[in-house]
Amino acid sequence: MLAALLYGKENLRLEKVADPTPAVGEVVIQVGAATSCGTDLKVWRRGGHAKMLQPPTLFGHEAAGQIIAVGEGITGWQVGDRVVANNSAPCCHCFFCQRQEYSLCPKLTWNNGTFAEYLKIPAPIVQQNLLKIPDELPYELAAMTEPLACVLHGVARSNIKAGDRVVVLGDGAIGLMFVAKLAYDLGVEVLLFGGNDQRLEIGKKLGATSTFNYHQVPDIPTVVKELTQGWGADVVIEATGVPSVWEMAIASARPGATVNLFGGCPRDTTITVNTEQLHYSELTLKGVFHNTPEFVRASLSLIISRRIPFELLISDHRPLKDLEQVFCDMRERKVIKVAILP
Secondary structure, eight states, rough: OOEEEEETEEEEEEEEOOOOOOOOTTTEEEEEEEEHHHHHHHHHHHHHHHHHOSSSOOOOOOOOEEEEOOOTTSSOOTTTTEEESSEEEEOSSSSSGGGTOOGGGGTOOEEOOOSSSSSEEEEHHHEEEEEEOOTOHHHHTTTTTHHHHHHHHHHHHOOOOTTTTEEEEEEEEHHHHHHHHHIIOOOOOOEEEOOOHHHHHHHHHTTSEEEEEEEGGGHHHHHHHHHTTTTTTTEEOSSSOOOOHHHHHHTTTEEEEEEOOSSSOOOOOOOOOOOHHHTTTTTTEEOOSSHHHHHHHHHHHHHHHSSSSSGOOOOOOEEEEGGGHHHHHHTTTSEEEEEEEE
């Protein structure tokens, strides 16, 4: 089959590799659509990921498709089923899993390789995070189950209450998903800051109360305080993965606020926190990582409901041979998510 392999920083190659065959408890799907992701972009630019993968490796982690082969011992699944698989599954036995802190499981089974004609799903993921999708749901929407599950996890950890004013920093797919969930489902006031006018327009369509292009805003924390009677936001969600923006998020928070530092920064980076502000303002700084089986199911249910127009996040549909150009377009912020059709 034709598949994308990551060899290092911005070193992505399409190669012919052996078709996958399922072992005990595994299934193989024919990829109907794989969606590009901001995490993939960061991994492509950085040349790896501390937890998910080390090159050289098959690449991509969001996909939906149809089962074409099942391994020994499989029950409940058959060839022809339309499915989406999360890119991970917890072990369910470790210290953290016993406390239902599944995203912290040190033995997470990871799966990469969605930018390919076929994808093998490991047994732990089949057991916990393989879900059937209805016939009428397009593959490219189902493929967004994984990132939306991460967002739902992030929302659940953000201490959001009715009447809160929430600042979202970042107009990538994740930031826009946060806007959609917060505005459509929770009905809170969302102030979105980003760097691309077209994306900010999509943010408005997804429910943002106000949008701001940071290129035209010299001091975001000051603007936030001006819009909140001088206090700052009740909740701030950082969705860029840039250390300086983490600090900006903290500076935009009111006393008693929760700051969700959601965007993953480069490995070994640090930020500076004003200890006086942290202590006397009783801030809650929260790192949130990945998702759990509960949120994977909630994510797919939300997508199936079609209450939120997540199709607004799909900028284009492209063949697998165009994948490197897709990442160049993402780097230049010309597209949000692209559905790759093998």
